[in-house]
Amino acid sequence: MADAGKILTERKKIILKAVVEAHIETGEPVGSKLLTTDKQIPLSSATIRNEMAELEEMGYLEQPHTSAGRVPSEKGYRFYVDSLMEDYKLNAGELSVISSLLTARMTALDKLVERASGVMSALTNYTGVAIRQKPRKIGVVMFRVLMLGEYDFLLVMVTAGNSVSTKEIRTQSPIDQETLSCLETTLNRFLCGVDINDVTLPTIMKMEASAGRAAPLISPVIKCIYEFVSEINDEVDFEGVNRLLEYPEYSDMSLLRGMLGMLERKEDIIRLVAEGSRDSTNIYIGSENRVDVLKSSTIVFKTVKVSGRPVGAIGVIGPLRMDYPKVVSTLEYLTSKITDMAGEIGMLPEGHGGSDNNTGEQK
Amino acid sequence: MADAGKILTERKKIILKAVVEAHIETGEPVGSKLLTTDKQIPLSSATIRNEMAELEEMGYLEQPHTSAGRVPSEKGYRFYVDSLMEDYKLNAGELSVISSLLTARMTALDKLVERASGVMSALTNYTGVAIRQKPRKIGVVMFRVLMLGEYDFLLVMVTAGNSVSTKEIRTQSPIDQETLSCLETTLNRFLCGVDINDVTLPTIMKMEASAGRAAPLISPVIKCIYEFVSEINDEVDFEGVNRLLEYPEYSDMSLLRGMLGMLERKEDIIRLVAEGSRDSTNIYIGSENRVDVLKSSTIVFKTVKVSGRPVGAIGVIGPLRMDYPKVVSTLEYLTSKITDMAGEIGMLPEGHGGSDNNTGEQK
DNA sequence: TTTAGCACTTGGCATATGCGAGTGCTAATG
DNA sequence: CATTAGCACTCGCATATGCCAAGTGCTAAA
Numbered sequence: 102m103a104d105a106g107k108i109l110t111e112r113k114k115i116i117l118k119a120v121v122e123a124h125i126e127t128g129e130p131v132g133s134k135l136l137t138t139d140k141q142i143p144l145s146s147a148t149i150r151n152e153m154a155e156l157e158e159m160g161y162l163e164q165p166h167t168s169a170g171r172v173p174s175e176k177g178y179r180f181y182v183d184s185l186m187e188d189y190k191l192n193a194g195e196l197s198v199i200s201s202l203l204t205a206r207m208t209a210l211d212k213l214v215e216r217a218s219g220v221m222s223a224l225t226n227y228t229g230v231a232i233r234q235k236p237r238k239i240g241v242v243m244f245r246v247l248m249l250g251e252y253d254f255l256l257v258m259v260t261a262g263n264s265v266s267t268k269e270i271r272t273q274s275p276i277d278q279e280t281l282s283c284l285e286t287t288l289n290r291f292l293c294g295v296d297i298n299d300v301t302l303p304t305i306m307k308m309e310a311s312a313g314r315a316a317p318l319i320s321p322v323i324k325c326i327y328e329f330v331s332e333i334n335d336e337v338d339f340e341g342v343n344r345l346l347e348y349p350e351y352s353d354m355s356l357l358r359g360m361l362g363m364l365e366r367k368e369d370i371i372r373l374v375a376e377g378s379r380d381s382t383n384i385y386i387g388s389e390n391r392v393d394v395l396k397s398s399t400i401v402f403k404t405v406k407v408s409g410r411p412v413g414a415i416g417v418i419g420p421l422r423m424d425y426p427k428v429v430s431t432l433e434y435l436t437s438k439i440t441d442m443a444g445e446i447g448m449l450p451e452g453h454g455g456s457d458n459n460t461g462e463q464k
Numbered sequence: 465m466a467d468a469g470k471i472l473t474e475r476k477k478i479i480l481k482a483v484v485e486a487h488i489e490t491g492e493p494v495g496s497k498l499l500t501t502d503k504q505i506p507l508s509s510a511t512i513r514n515e516m517a518e519l520e521e522m523g524y525l526e527q528p529h530t531s532a533g534r535v536p537s538e539k540g541y542r543f544y545v546d547s548l549m550e551d552y553k554l555n556a557g558e559l560s561v562i563s564s565l566l567t568a569r570m571t572a573l574d575k576l577v578e579r580a581s582g583v584m585s586a587l588t589n590y591t592g593v594a595i596r597q598k599p600r601k602i603g604v605v606m607f608r609v610l611m612l613g614e615y616d617f618l619l620v621m622v623t624a625g626n627s628v629s630t631k632e633i634r635t636q637s638p639i640d641q642e643t644l645s646c647l648e649t650t651l652n653r654f655l656c657g658v659d660i661n662d663v664t665l666p667t668i669m670k671m672e673a674s675a676g677r678a679a680p681l682i683s684p685v686i687k688c689i690y691e692f693v694s695e696i697n698d699e700v701d702f703e704g705v706n707r708l709l710e711y712p713e714y715s716d717m718s719l720l721r722g723m724l725g726m727l728e729r730k731e732d733i734i735r736l737v738a739e740g741s742r743d744s745t746n747i748y749i750g751s752e753n754r755v756d757v758l759k760s761s762t763i764v765f766k767t768v769k770v771s772g773r774p775v776g777a778i779g780v781i782g783p784l785r786m787d788y789p790k791v792v793s794t795l796e797y798l799t800s801k802i803t804d805m806a807g808e809i810g811m812l813p814e815g816h817g818g819s820d821n822n823t824g825e826q827k
Numbered sequence: 828t829t830t831a832g833c834a835c836t837t838g839g840c841a842t843a844t845g846c847g848a849g850t851g852c853t854a855a856t857g
Numbered sequence: 858c859a860t861t862a863g864c865a866c867t868c869g870c871a872t873a874t875g876c877c878a879a880g881t882g883c884t885a886a887a
């Protein structure tokens with residue numbers, strides 16, 4: 102890729118860039134003449150033809166058939182994305198859409214990320230995707246137990262991210278306040294900050310020993326916690342799937358079926374995002390995607406971090422001929438905004454006036 | 465509709481039924497000859513032609529164009545559904561799919577309903593839809609308050625359906641246990657069983673008066689409760705959207721876009737289901753749907769009730785030529801199974817052996 | 828090295844043609 | 858009088874044909 106950059110003459114770069122951009126705009130193969138007129142390249146079409154022929158030989162362009170214009174190959178897109186494209190400047194309208202999303206008092210971070218996918222979709226006209234990642238290992242910082250009824254209590258778990266989750270548990274035999282206090286202290290003593298997967302039988306036995314009257318509750322409660330932890334999966338949402346249909350690339354029914362199926366399955370996307378762990382914007386073009394059904398699409402995404410920790414990712418899925426500059430700019434601006442904003446509401450020990458009360462995440 | 469039934473001769477009914485069923489099977493217009501051969505009607509094609517011509521005049525059939533076979537009109541489907549169709553018997557394989565869903569230890573009712581849409585989709589090959597309805601007015605039966613930190617407490621609300629919801633609230637000034645107890649008793653005294661929309665300013669003032677040290681918390685907490693209540697929306701999920709693409713009816717791009725857009729919006733579906741309040745199976749054929757984009761589709765759904773209260777609905781969306789008998793049978797069997805099952809886990813005061821603990825709904 | 832010119836390729840589109848499925852009508856039949 | 862056989866007719870669809878425009882590659886001139 103670095104060497105490829107060396108080999109391309111400046112003029113070839115200009116032409117490649119023009120071809121890519123023209124094709125992104127129109128979706129049609131672009132011919133030599135178009136570049137001299139619309140794209141203002143001060144060369145005759147014949148010269149451009151020669152250059153394009155060489156670019157094709159090098160693998161940056163390809164021809165759908167003889168005597169059609171040229172279309173960028175994946176390699177061409179890749180080179181464009183890596184070396185050629187310029188920053189897109191968001192205009193006032195676009196900026197205002199983003200900030201209106203962010204000022205609409207969003208309480209939970211989850212909602213913020215979810216809505217962000219809608220904004221991405223609306224601004225770029227591709228399918229927006231939002232992933233809310235749950236932390237792999239959940240360190241519960243504090244347990245609380247609350248009696249609800251005679252056979253019924255609520256287990257409250259405050260996890261590392263200062264988010265609160267609860268689980269209602271029913272028992273077979275009646276319980277009382279005192280038993281629950283025992284349970285609470287025992288849970289806190291043994292399980293605080295511990296990954297539930299590390300809890301072994303001896304630990305459980307020790308806990309039961311020191312739980313006193315609450316001993317019979319220990320085992321079921323741990324089972325509950327475990328169930329709860331494994332239940333936590335990353336959540337994925339899409340918005341604007343129908344926008345894909347605008348692009349002739351997706352008029353093929355079988356391709357479309359595959360896409361819709363994948364969007365429903367969600368696992369592929371989760372894996373893909375989990376693997377693409379780069380901090381900066383990730384761009385996977387066509388067959389760079391491991392997932393089969395994405396081999397003729399591009400996916401662009403960026404993880405969202407709040408105070409250093411990744412909490413999710415947002416991005417878009419669209420055709421190969423994606424408006425990369427715009428997508429990248431929008432995405433980066435949006436994620437940085439979210440990071441800023443979430444950071445603010447996250448650390449509010451002292452309020453900043455008004456009777457605002459904030460809500461943490463809630464399962 | 466009753467009179468229409470009178471007017472149709474027995475023979476016309478047989479023919480109409482055969483046409484509908486043949487068309488559902490093949491998707492093609494059905495001609496007079498086909499009925500004599502495949503559908504074993506002991507009449508010559510000429511006779512059938514005459515009958516079909518009359519059926520067309522009456523509005524039960526229509527011709528895509530002269531010299532094509534006949535296709536059922538919406539009226540034709542409606543009559544078929546109301547009077548003609550016979551029960552479909554689920555076969556062993558189908559029954560086992562359903563019961564395997566139900567035996568897979570599903571803890572929450574929500575999950576059960578959600579998964580049911582997948583089963584519907586898999587068995588019928590249409591798009592499955594699941595709606596989890598939240599009760600319109602939330603009568604909170606009990607409030608509990610749990611201190612989490614110096615500026616942080618958890619509001620626990622047990623609602624009528626014995627389901628528990630929680631909301632984390634942060635405060636501006638430090639709180640202590642005693643203040644929270646005050647808050648709790650005040651909330652319970654004034655707000656139990658009350659629709660939050662009925663809470664007026666005088667009530668709030670009275671509450672503040674009797675809350676003592678917790679007075680400053682009252683107003684923000686009520687705001688929180690209100691926010692929470694209005695936040696509760698019915699949830700809708702779809703499964704097997706891609707299956708729609710199998711039917712040529714949906715090969716029209718603009719139609720498809722509309723569908724996908726609607727499936728994403730979800731509000732239309734919620735409204736539609738909310739209005740179709742019949743207890744039995746609801747079938748909306750084509751333009752019987754108010755929603756524009758569904759005018760060329762059929763939606764079938766049935767509400768799921770647990771101990772008399774509706775908790776959601778499941779159904780399918782598909783083309784007009786839907787396999788109504790199968791859909792209806794599957795749907796009714798599935799919903800009844802869910803009702804049974806949910807009833808069981810809902811009322812477990814005394815366990816039935818083993819160390820099982822059950823989880824109620826959880827927001 | 829660039830450009831103008833020209834012959835050539837090819838997909839798309841519009842038109843023409845044949846085929847087959849299915850109809851409606853009429854006349855014959857039980 | 859209801860039913861049926863026969864037949865001419867109507868369309869949609871698929872295939873074949875011809876033409877056009879866009880675009881190319883190549884060659885020769887500037």
